[in-house]
Amino acid sequence: MKNILTLIAFLISSLLYSQEYVLVEINSEWNWRNSAKIAKVKNVKIKKALLEDQPVSLQKKIKAVPIAILYKDNSAIARWDADISFKLIVTESEINKAIKESEEKKIK
Numbered sequence: 720m721k722n723i724l725t726l727i728a729f730l731i732s733s734l735l736y737s738q739e740y741v742l743v744e745i746n747s748e749w750n751w752r753n754s755a756k757i758a759k760v761k762n763v764k765i766k767k768a769l770l771e772d773q774p775v776s777l778q779k780k781i782k783a784v785p786i787a788i789l790y791k792d793n794s795a796i797a798r799w800d801a802d803i804s805f806k807l808i809v810t811e812s813e814i815n816k817a818i819k820e821s822e823e824k825k826i827k
Contacts, residue, residue, distance in 0.1 A: 739792055740818060743810070745770050746785035750805050755785040758811035763789075763818075789817050796821040 740763040744755045747770045757765055770784055776796070785807045789797040797817035801807040 720790075740764070741790045742768060742787055742814065743768060743790065744785055744787050744807075745773065745781065747771065749792050753805045753807075755787055755799075755801075755807040757787060757809045757810060758814065760811050760814045763814060769827065789814065791818075791821055 740760075741758075742757060742763055742765045744757060744765070744767045746754055746767070750812075754767075758767070769810075770778055770781060773781075784805065785801050787799040787807060787809050788795050789822070797814075799807060799809050
């Protein structure tokens with residue numbers, strides 16, 4: 720019985736403290752050939768979306784495409800915008816730095 724309670728406590732704590740990172744690239748149909756170059760990082764899911772499919776309120780906030788937004792548990796923690804050439808490169812070190820900074824803020 721003690722082992723079962725310990726296992727249940729462990730599962731609950733792992734669920735409560737698990738963090739899910741998702742990197743979303745938003746681009747426009749006309750610029751899809753300039754899709755962002757995003758490094759793959761362990762434990763970070765990468766998703767792609769079209770600007771035209773987003774709500775108008777979000778479309779108005781985006782000035783240039785592509786854009787990449789890193790979310791942790793559904794909260795944005797970092798954002799990368801394209802330069803004037805409408806190209807975007809997000810490196811593994813940039814993603815890891817954003818994750819590290821987010822975790823440091825949580826500790827403070």
